[in-house]
Structure formats: C-alpha cells, structure tokens
Amino acid sequence: MYEGAVQELIDELGRLPGIGPKSAQRVAFHILEADSEDMTRLAEAIRTVKEKVQFCETCFNVSEESRCRICQDPRREDSVICVVEESKDVMAIERTRSFRGRYHVLGGAISPIAGVGPDQLRIRELLNRLSDDQIQEVILATDPNLEGEATATYLMRMLGSLGIKITRLASGLPVGGDLEYADEVTLGRAFEGRTPLG
Amino acid sequence: MYEGAVQELIDELGRLPGIGPKSAQRVAFHILEADSEDMTRLAEAIRTVKEKVQFCETCFNVSEESRCRICQDPRREDSVICVVEESKDVMAIERTRSFRGRYHVLGGAISPIAGVGPDQLRIRELLNRLSDDQIQEVILATDPNLEGEATATYLMRMLGSLGIKITRLASGLPVGGDLEYADEVTLGRAFEGRTPLG
Numbered sequence: 411m412y413e414g415a416v417q418e419l420i421d422e423l424g425r426l427p428g429i430g431p432k433s434a435q436r437v438a439f440h441i442l443e444a445d446s447e448d449m450t451r452l453a454e455a456i457r458t459v460k461e462k463v464q465f466c467e468t469c470f471n472v473s474e475e476s477r478c479r480i481c482q483d484p485r486r487e488d489s490v491i492c493v494v495e496e497s498k499d500v501m502a503i504e505r506t507r508s509f510r511g512r513y514h515v516l517g518g519a520i521s522p523i524a525g526v527g528p529d530q531l532r533i534r535e536l537l538n539r540l541s542d543d544q545i546q547e548v549i550l551a552t553d554p555n556l557e558g559e560a561t562a563t564y565l566m567r568m569l570g571s572l573g574i575k576i577t578r579l580a581s582g583l584p585v586g587g588d589l590e591y592a593d594e595v596t597l598g599r600a601f602e603g604r605t606p607l608g
Numbered sequence: 609m610y611e612g613a614v615q616e617l618i619d620e621l622g623r624l625p626g627i628g629p630k631s632a633q634r635v636a637f638h639i640l641e642a643d644s645e646d647m648t649r650l651a652e653a654i655r656t657v658k659e660k661v662q663f664c665e666t667c668f669n670v671s672e673e674s675r676c677r678i679c680q681d682p683r684r685e686d687s688v689i690c691v692v693e694e695s696k697d698v699m700a701i702e703r704t705r706s707f708r709g710r711y712h713v714l715g716g717a718i719s720p721i722a723g724v725g726p727d728q729l730r731i732r733e734l735l736n737r738l739s740d741d742q743i744q745e746v747i748l749a750t751d752p753n754l755e756g757e758a759t760a761t762y763l764m765r766m767l768g769s770l771g772i773k774i775t776r777l778a779s780g781l782p783v784g785g786d787l788e789y790a791d792e793v794t795l796g797r798a799f800e801g802r803t804p805l806g
Binding site: 412413414415416418419421422423425426427428429433435436437438439440441442446448449450451452453454455456457458459460462463472473474478479496497498501 | 610611612613614616617619620621623624625626627631633634635636637638639640644646647648649650651652653654655656657658660661670671672676677694695696699
C-alpha cells in the first residue's frame, strides 16, 4: 500500500509478537516522525542485543558473557536449582529476593498444541547438571497453567529416581486478592495446601 | 533489571506508542530468540525509513522523493484538494478509489489539550497552494471527532473568503452497520444529511 521503505518497515514490525497491522502502521509512522537520533538508538539496540546477548552455557539465562551473572556469583547456593520456563521468570523470581540458589531455564514448556515436546526443552542439560553431587533440591517453578503443570509432572517423573528432593511452588490465593474472586481450581488448591497456624 | 543490552532494548521499545513495559519485554525477548537475519532486516528497515523517507514538498504526504507519487501523477485532477490530518488518511482514501484529485496533509488536528494550535499545522502551506487559480474545490476530510471538527471549522473560516467551494465529508450511518447500534450524534447527522431517493 505504501511506498517501498515505509511498507517494508510496517511488514517487519507486523512480524513482532502482539503487534497487529494497525499497530505496525502506527509505530511505523511514529518512527517516521520521531527524532532521527532516537530511532538510530532503537535500531542500534536491536543490533547490539543480537550481537552481544547470548544464553548462559550453564543455566541458559540471557547473558552478555558465556556464563550469566547469577551463575558467576560465588555467594549463591550451589545446592538448589530452580527450574523455570523463560529468562523472564528468572527476573520475576529475582525481584522477590526470596531465592538465593541457581537457575535452569528450560526454554519453554511442553505443549502438544504448539508442537513443543520434551526434546525441544533443555532437559538433557538439566540432567547433566544434576549428576553433580552438590545438588540437594530442585524447585520446579514452571507456570501454574496446563503446559507448566505438564512440564512439572514430566520432570517429576524424570528426576524422581535420582534421590534429590523435588519441590513445586505453592499454589493458592494470590496475596492482596479477594477470596470470592478466586477461581475454583485456585481456591481448591488453597484448601489442599492449607498450613497449620501458631 | 536486566543486563545492559537487553534492558536498553526494552527501554527503547517501551518508548514507542502503544507498547507498554510488558509488551516491550515480550518483544525484546522475541528479538533475542528470533533469527538474526530477520532482526537485522528490522533494524535496517528502521534506518532506511529515517534515511530515505521524507515529506512531499507539495502535499506533505510521506514520500521517498521530494514530491510524492500522487503529486507527480499527471492523470490526477489539479482542481480539487482533499485536506487530511495524516498520511495514513491519504492511504485510507486511496484505498476507496473514489477520489482522483490532490491531497494536503496538515500533520495533525487542532487540539488545545495536546497543545496543538493552527500554527503547528501546515495551514499556511495550504493557503499558498490555494492562491493557484486552478483549484475549484477543497474537501475537508479531517477526522469526524472533536479535534477534526474543530480543525474543519477553523479552515472553513480561513478559506471561506477565497471564493473556492469548500466541502466536508458526509457524516452518517456506516455501511454494513445496524441502525440501532449507531450513537445518537451519528444517527442525528444521518437525519440531517438525508438524501432524496429516485
């Protein structure tokens, strides 16, 4: 529809996740009218990320070095590994400051619909790490949805025989929420997982 | 939160319109995991648009040359100018194939809230074009909202004394819509603008 360069930009933007044709057009026109320096910075940031950022060779978190900052940090506990789906999840857990061990990023979750099986995830790499005697606990912190639960169940079966303690993050009522608005499954889990007080 | 390059990309993406912090993070991780060639193409498309695309010196539509394709086209009528807010509107009207004249892109609409007054729009440039004797009609095709109507009213007052026919796009029921779902203003306009049949 548009002349060459504008249409090309709209096409490229439209391929990004969550950006439909209308948004792509709006963003493209913003880029057109925006300050040239700002847009050079954006183009540069895309290039830099592709050049500099890689996946940590130990835990597969994003990193600008061959091993990420968390894997390099000598103050973290080597005895606990927290298994997550994505690097985003590492950041979410780090923000809580309630975990001081190491991570393992699977790179997704088992999803027959999306065609993701166990072989597409970094499960073999996890097993290699667990052959290390130091590890005493594996926390399965995959998402509390269908795919995440399936992945946790699969891992539980794979790791069950290794003699390592396997735990799963607690399900229950979100703090600050209203009990009456909780869905049935969440409320059911909150009952099952109820803890003694005092 | 993230290491240097990733966070920088999230920041740059978050400055684009309609992309909040969550989307910026999602898009950044997509870029990280996507094919390097595709992402180089995206970065290149941004650069190319900033380098090659300019505004037509006559009508201010986006163009890769000093005058846009529509202004260069000898088959278009010189006697009618259609005034729109943005280049996007030119494309929308071109798609209808119901207009064969020339355009003038104002670069926005009068909006006291957004701090846009008549001086920020290309109204002086429009007046210069109208000093040409050839022009017989100016179609005001600004958006049918508060800002667009205000802009049309302002232009009507500015151009009223030039002896040129000034028209405004019809307001009325959208084709394919249900009468009962039309808002009151639109339905009122449809009554006011009713046309004789047969």
